[in-house]
Amino acid sequence: MSDLATLTKQGEVSIIKLDDGKANAFSFDMLESLNACLADVPKDSGSLVITGREGLFSAGFDLKTLASGDVEAAIKMTKLGFNTLLDLYSFPRPIVAAVSGHAVALGIFVTCCCDYRIGIEGKFICQANEVRNNMDIPVQIMEIVRDRLDKKHFYKAIYHAEVYPMHEAVAAGYIDEIVPSDQLMDKAIEKAEDLATLGHPFYKNTKDVYQKDIVAKIKEGIEGSRPPGVKS
Numbered sequence: 444m445s446d447l448a449t450l451t452k453q454g455e456v457s458i459i460k461l462d463d464g465k466a467n468a469f470s471f472d473m474l475e476s477l478n479a480c481l482a483d484v485p486k487d488s489g490s491l492v493i494t495g496r497e498g499l500f501s502a503g504f505d506l507k508t509l510a511s512g513d514v515e516a517a518i519k520m521t522k523l524g525f526n527t528l529l530d531l532y533s534f535p536r537p538i539v540a541a542v543s544g545h546a547v548a549l550g551i552f553v554t555c556c557c558d559y560r561i562g563i564e565g566k567f568i569c570q571a572n573e574v575r576n577n578m579d580i581p582v583q584i585m586e587i588v589r590d591r592l593d594k595k596h597f598y599k600a601i602y603h604a605e606v607y608p609m610h611e612a613v614a615a616g617y618i619d620e621i622v623p624s625d626q627l628m629d630k631a632i633e634k635a636e637d638l639a640t641l642g643h644p645f646y647k648n649t650k651d652v653y654q655k656d657i658v659a660k661i662k663e664g665i666e667g668s669r670p671p672g673v674k675s
Contacts, residue, residue: 448476455489455639456632462496469549470505471520474527481527486535490639492631493531493557494541495550497624498567503548524549525583525665531556532587533658535647537638541631542609542618548572551617552584555591559634562609562618563627569612575604583664586657592616 447470451458459480461467469477484491495501508520531538531553540557546569554560554569562569571588573580580588580601592600596615599605612618622630 446476447473448480450480450483453632454636456492456635457484457489458492458494458632459484460494460496461501464496466502467495467499467550468502468505468507469520469524469527469553470508471516471523473505474520474523478523478527478530481530481534484536487643488536488639490537490539490635491534492539492541492628492635493553494628494631495543498544500540500542500544500546501548501550501553502545503550503572522665522668525581525661525668528552528556528584528587529658529661529665532661533650533654535650536643537635537641537646539631539635539638541627542567542569543624543627545569546617552587554617555587559638560618561627561631561634562612562621563624564621565609565624567609569607569609569615569617570604571601572604572606574602581664581668583661583668586660586664590657 447463449460538557540554540560542562544567546554551569593616607615
């Protein structure tokens with residue numbers, strides 16, 4: 444297994460770092476690496492922090508795979524990506540996103556799956572850019588962003604694929620707070636340590652009750668899914 448995603452632990456907090464040395468694209472290999480890390484994160488105690496490389500959380504699905512003409516490879520990658528979103532969104536313990544830079548396309552959708560999201564000051568953006576790239580947003584993603592985004596910003600963010608500078612992403616609902624970049628991991632771990640005190644299975648049970656209908660729609664969407672940009 445590659446080290447595109449790595450897992451470390453600090454007390455009750457598990458920390459997954461995504462780093463492919465480039466755009467942190469969610470290729471099949473990156474997704475496999477992330478899922479291998481997730482398999483080793485406790486499901487009945489503690490909490491999880493997910494972060495990216497300096498200046499870039501993630502630029503989304505691997506566009507080279509989508510543009511390769513290899514439909515089987517594109518389906519394999521996107522199906523794993525959609526299932527990973529579901530696993531993160533419904534994870535039984537709290538997840539904090541330490542958004543280390545730009546979060547675009549699947550990068551912002553992974554961010555939206557997390558229970559608390561911390562961005563950094565600077566010229567970084569959050570964007571669901573699918574419509575501007577002649578792609579649609581399928582139901583399994585739409586349900587997640589609908590649950591996270593402020594209703595006033597939904598049309599701009601999703602239908603119009605608007606770019607949100609990090610300092611504006613809080614009002615939109617993409618991000619909960621922003622901090623100086625040199626404080627990101629300290630703040631994320633501090634928040635994760637607090638959330639780790641939430642008892643099991645009470646946190647999971649409460650989350651399950653709220654998410655039940657949304658999760659059902661996500662699963663149904665995944666069953667009928669196709670790669671972004673591929674016409675039915």
